[in-house]
Amino acid sequence: MRTWGVPAAVGTLSAAGLVSALLGDGVVDVLATIAAAAPLAAATWALLARRR
């Protein structure tokens, strides 16, 4: 869980966002893009909070 928890969550959100943007329009596109941006959010959070 410690090793794979965040990567699995980011991967799932990212994949779900990328696919649902193809299936929907309008609000779905916005929500899907936000989900697909999970990698950016995770990387930004890690770079700000986990530098040691």
Added chain:
Amino acid sequence: MSPRRIRTWSWLHTWSSLVCTVFLLMLCLTGLPLVFHDEIDDALNPDRWEPAHPGAARLDLDQLLANALAARPGEVPLFLSFDTDRPVVNVTSGAHPSVSEAAMHFASWDWTSGARVPPANKGEALMHFLLQLHTDLFLGLPGMLFLGAMGLLFAVAVVSGVVLYGPFMRKLDFGTVRTQRSPRVKWLDYHNLLGIVTLAWVLLVALTGVINTLADPIVERWREVALADLVAGRDAEGPPSAPSSLQAAVDAARAAAPGMVLQFVAFPGVSFTTNHHYAVFLHGNTPLTEHLVTPVLVDARDGTLVGVREMPWYAKALSLSKPLHFGDYAGLPLKILWAALTVLTLIVLGSGIYLWGVRRVNAAPPLVSAVAEQAGGRESGTT
């Protein structure tokens, strides 16, 4: 995972990455402007054109085609496509149906008046150069297949990287970047962090890219299998010298596929159809089906409707691979995300090369030694 297994995966990760890295750097750098192709086109060619008769009935396609061909004596029509946001018909013509893409002529025409629409092609040469470099390295099908192989190697590199991520991160919290340690450890942490968070996107873009490199064989296969009964016994016959009405063919196709949107027409003899049929391609009207085209075939000798030919699964996979590869299916925010993830991928590729260089200098596999470092606090305990 035993040190021996780690070494094996590390070797696979290192060499699968190294072989394809130069090409991936090129693909990332050329892909970035291609993602914003529409925005760059709009910026360089602000659309000031207006139809001659806004709101008027549209011209008969036969009349418009005759008008277009009169401007290109000696040429035959190859494709007809339709702008989605303005009444414009685009006519592609050439000396014969199997002319190369470079020798085709493209012109746009006002569907309300038949007048020529001024070309909006500033920056087109650069974009075409980038697209061709990105698609086939200017080598045609061999170049496409080579890039497809590089994409597969990249997928191997990504999967082996995921396998190595587990043992490496066993004793570290997610996203740890040890900036106080050596540059090698710091860049290994960046490499792992950015590599694992971009995993889903990178795999999607790599695998859809591989599918896109198979576009020519897929279209050829579709033509051989799906249109085989229409071609049988007539291979030697050329396209009809006096084809039936184009407008009637388009009307028949629309009637056969109600609710679908006209996308383009392939004329007899080109690669998307047979020597004897108009192929009228229509697409759906939902976010998903607008990427999926369905051809309706009409006999060009007598105007008989042959029927709808559903695209097979591999052709549909190709159609969906294009938007999923270029990220142009959900507006500008998704394109910006695509660009940001491309930049992160460039950092992963660059840091990978750096780590390989350090390995050569230190003669110790960085991943193996780094895992050993995590396990026992030594710099190169397992090598």
